[in-house]
Amino acid sequence: MAKVGPELMNEMLNPLLQNGETYEAAAYAELTPKFPIMMYFGALGALLGGAPRPCFIGLTQSKINYVIFGGLKNDKIMGTGSINLNEITKVKxxxxxxxxxAAIKVEKKKTVFSIRKKLKNIPDQERSLQIIIDRLSALSESLKKTA
Structure with missing residues (x-):
């Protein structure tokens, strides 16, 4: 199994950048299942989407990009996505x-990322986590003021 590290993270996240964009922070996370009840059904539940999925998240000036990965060597991209910060309606x-x-809601769609505070193979994990959480917390506060 390949180690999850900064090289793999950059290799997977960088193709999601638009021209002129850069990442302010990037971190390893887990995408929480949409139906957590499925986790109680063991292997079958995991196959049906009940297990947390490893991913990398990258924060740019205007959005959060994420890449879900897996496979025996952690080298297969299972899915990608982007969340525009100006479309977020709620953050918890x-x-x-x-x-x-971080639970992020865009209209009725909820996405939940669990971001580890420290990770041995990614030296910047703690710093990146703080940048991402600070930005999302500020966004949450501004959403509360406008509500």
Whole structure:
């Protein structure tokens, strides 16, 4: 199994950048399943989308890009996506012992990322996490003021 590290993260995230964009922060995360009840059904539940999926997230000036990956060597891209920051309608940040969880809502679609606070193979994980959480917290505060 290939190690998850900065090289793999850059290799997977960089193709999602538009011309002139750069990442302010990039981190390893897990995409929480949309139907967590499926996790209780073991292997079948995992196949049906009940297991957390590893991903990399990258924060630019205007959006969050993410790449879901897997495979035996962590080298297969299973899916990609982008969330425009100006389309986000709600953000909820929760702080757990080893992870921070960011629940992002765009209209009726909810996406939840669990971002580990420290990761041995990615030296900038903690700094990137702080940048991402700070930006999402500021966005959450501005959304509350306009509501």
């Amino acid at each position: 940040i929760s702080d757990k012992l080893f992870v921070k969880r």
